[in-house]
C-alpha cells in the first residue's frame with residue numbers, strides 16, 4: 001500500500017491556500033482529478049522538443065511525434081487490458097459515447113429496436129441514446145433502482161428480455177451513488193436473454209479507482225476520460241472489441257484528413273489501418289503522451305493498492321459523515337468494494353449549494369447539484385446533493401477537514 005501523503009507531493013497544485021489561512025483540501029476529483037508533475041512535464045517536454053504533426057511528414061520531428069503517439073496509445077490500451085488497435089482516442093467520455101451512437105448506432109438500429117440503460121447514468125450515457133432513438137426510431141428503456149442504491153436486477157432482466165434489444169449501456173461506478181455495478185452479472189443477463197445485443201460500459205469513474213480489464217469484462221464498448229485518471233483534459237477513449245471494429249457494423253463517424261485511403265472529387269475510400277480509420281484530423285499528441293504518463297504513475301502505485309486506498313477513504317468518510325446530525329449519505333453502505341470514488345450526502349435543513357459554499361469557505365472543495373444525474377435525483381426525490389470525491393492523493397486528514405467544516409455550517413445555521 002502506498003502513502004498518500006507521499007503521493008500528494010507529486011501534485012504541486014494541492015500545496016496552496018484556498019483562502020487566507022485555509023489550506024486547500026481538494027475533494028472534487030470525480031469532476032476532474034489533479035495531475036502529477038510527471039504528466040505535466042511529459043507534455044511540456046513534448047512541446048519543447050518533439051512537436052510536429054503525425055504520420056504526415058518524413059522529417060525527424062514528425063517521425064518522433066508519430067512514434068510518441070503510437071507508443072502512448074499502446075501504453076493506455078495496455079493499462080485497460082485492450083489491444084492497441086481496439087483503442088480510439090476521443091476528447092472525453094462524452095465524445096466516446098457519441099462515437100458509438102454515430103459509428104455503430106446509426107448503422108445498426110431501426111424502428112422497433114430497443115436500447116436499455118439505467119436511471120443511475122450520467123447524462124452522457126442517457127441523452128446520447130435519447131437522441132439516437134429520435135434519429136432511428138428505436139425505443140429507450142430505463143431500468144430503475146433498488147433501495148436508492150443499486151440497479152434493480154429483476155427490472156434489468158425484464159428489460160433485456162424484451163424483443164429486439166440491440167444495445168445495453170450502463171455505468172461501471174456511479175459518479176453520484178458511488179455504486180460499483182455487478183458488471184459480470186449484468187453482462188451474463190444480456191448475453192443470455194438478448195443474443196447479439198451490444199454492451200456499452202461507462203468506465204469514466206472506474207478506470208481511475210480500480211483495475212479495469214476490457215477483455216475480462218466481456219463488453220463490446222468501453223468508454224473513459226483521461227482527465228479523471230490523473231491525465232490531461234481533452235483526451236479520452238473508446239475501446240471497441242477488435243472483431244467488431246474491423247466489421248462493417250462499425251463505421252467511421254468523423255471524416256477528413258488522416259483516415260482516408262484514396263480520395264477522388266466525388267468519392268473516397270477509408271484506410272484499413274484501424275489506428276488511421278477512426279482518427280480523422282490532427283490528433284492531440286501531447287495529451288495522449290500525458291495520459292500514457294498518468295497510466296505509468298498509476299501502474300507504479302498499483303491499481304489494487306489504488307482501489308484499497310480508495311475504499312478505505314470511502315468507508316472512513318461514510319463513518320465520519322454519518323455522525324453529523326441531519327446528514328443523510330446516499331448510495332450503498334460500504335461493504336466488499338461495493339462503492340468507490342465518492343460519498344454524496346443531503347442535509348435535512350441546509351441546501352446542497354449553501355453547504356458546498358460554506359465548506360469551501362473553510363478551504364474544502366466539494367461539488368453540489370445534480371452531478372449530471374438529474375434523472376437519478378428525480379427518481380429518488382432529491383433536489384440536489386453535495387459530493388466529496390477522492391483520488392490517490394486524498395487522505396483521511398482531508399476527510400477530517402470536511403467534517404470539521406460542518407462546525408461552521410452549524411454555527412451559521414444555528415444548528
Ligand SMILES: Cc1ncc(COP(=O)(O)O)c(C=O)c1O
Pocket residue numbers: 030031092093094095122124125171173174175202204205225372
Ligand atoms: C460516469 C460518468 N460518465 C460520463 C462522464 C462524462 O465525462 P466527460 O465530461 O469527461 O465527457 C462523467 C463525468 O463526470 C461521469 O462521471
